[in-house]
Ligand SMILES: Nc1ncnc2c1ncn2[C@@H]1O[C@H](COP(=O)(O)OP(=O)(O)OP(=O)(O)O)[C@@H](O)[C@H]1O
């Protein structure tokens with residue numbers, strides 16, 4: 001039996017998923033569908049399981065029960081990772097060794113660049129994401145010398161460099177000031193409206209996704225509530 | 239007296255420079271992953287391998303290579319099984335040094351032979367031994383170049399690398415084998431207790447000065463070679479233990495780099 005090809009219409013689907021770290025249950029019977037070109041915000045208090053949910057969705061953790069599919073394919077057998085971009089929640093972006101912004105961005109292509117020469121389309125894409133995230137001036141800078149907002153944008157550029165159809169952002173505005181936040185918001189607007197990317201945006205801060213989110217889901221006490229088409233701030237309970 | 243005229247010095251220079259050039263390449267990835275002590279643990283395991291080889295009359299290099307590879311596989315396994323990396327390393331570390339000396343003393347190995355392995359004896363190398371070291375160094379270079387983009391992605395952010403499609407499990411295994419090759423390649427020249435320093439110290443020095451990962455690697459490799467050459471010259475003229483001299487030169491290099499950086503910073507401020 002050949003597996004079905006990637007289903008563009010449903011980039012991410014979690015169906016009846018439960019998960020425990022050892023004996024402590026974190027999520028019960030949670031379901032989430034993200035459609036092509038959709039911007040879904042995930043909110044919820046600290047420790048409610050938002051990051052865990054994203055890691056399950058990306059196959060970084062295996063659920064105790066339920067199903068996870070990426071582009072219609074079981075996550076365990078999913079191989080088209082260039083379709084997926086992930087910006088992890090930053091414990092700290094500190095790197096023991098010096099690394100330049102360009103190196104961070106290009107590391108998003110690690111699985112693809114087998115050869116030493118970069119393809120023309122890759123060079124083009126690198127330039128595009130660097131420009132999109134307003135990083136032109138700091139390509140050669142050391143990551144450690146950048147502001148929190150610039151570092152976060154470099155990590156987003158890394159996630160975007162394969163031109164994915166699904167972008168998962170976990171708390172992208174932590175430690176980012178208001179101005180940098182608006183740069184980020186404009187970049188995301190471009191991705192959803194022009195590149196038709198599906199975006200899952202995990203955040204405490206409704207301001208980061210207001211005017212962008214088509215749907216807000218709330219994780220609380222290990223369960224999920226959905227508020228279709230309602231204004232973000234109301235559903236998120238402020 | 240020109241030290242390069244002696245063939246035993248030529249052999250020492252070639253062996254030490256080669257291993258000091260490649261040790262930081264592998265070291266950079268373990269430092270970045272926060273596992274600076276992995277090389278040290280592997281050194282202890284290699285000692286057990288050598289002790290075992292003495293006991294059964296096998297080739298010490300083969301004994302060391304076999305046991306470090308097995309330990310590497312075990313380490314990766316234990317890490318995946320949830321036993322914290324730190325604890326896994328400690329267990330293998332102490333087991334290795336204890337077993338090594340147990341075997342070596344049972345085999346009645348000469349104390350000088352044991353000390354030579356622990357702290358290096360590059361002046362006693364034969365050409366065939368140097369060629370084995372060169373082969374191991376070449377294999378490390380080939381693997382580093384071939385896996386470079388993936389290793390950088392994984393060392394910087396393992397989860398993001400996995401989502402980018404990098405097979406991190408296999409890559410960790412490859413990195414562990416590369417550590418084993420450096421340890422075995424460096425045991426007779428720099429010593430099992432000191433080779434780990436050559437994986438870490440030049441990298442720490444280079445990190446003070448470079449502004450990219452690539453530059454850090456290149457500079458660390460150069461610092462490694464310079465330390466080997468200066469250390470051996472010092473050992474020759476001052477009659478010091480060569481392995482120790484090399485490591486102390488590298489540490490002095492680190493101190494210089496750190497001082498330079500803090501001066502440059504103050505000048506910029
Ligand atoms: N690796 C882990 N091992 C054990 N428990 C964990 C682990 N990671 C998270 N937890 C626990 O699981 C629960 C959910 O954590 P998670 O990080 O998913 O929450 P979150 O909603 O992302 O929180 P935050 O808003 O702080 O980012 C928390 O109680 C946390 O303590």
Ligand SMILES: [Mg+2]
Pocket residue numbers: 050051052089170171
């Ligand atoms: Mg979180």
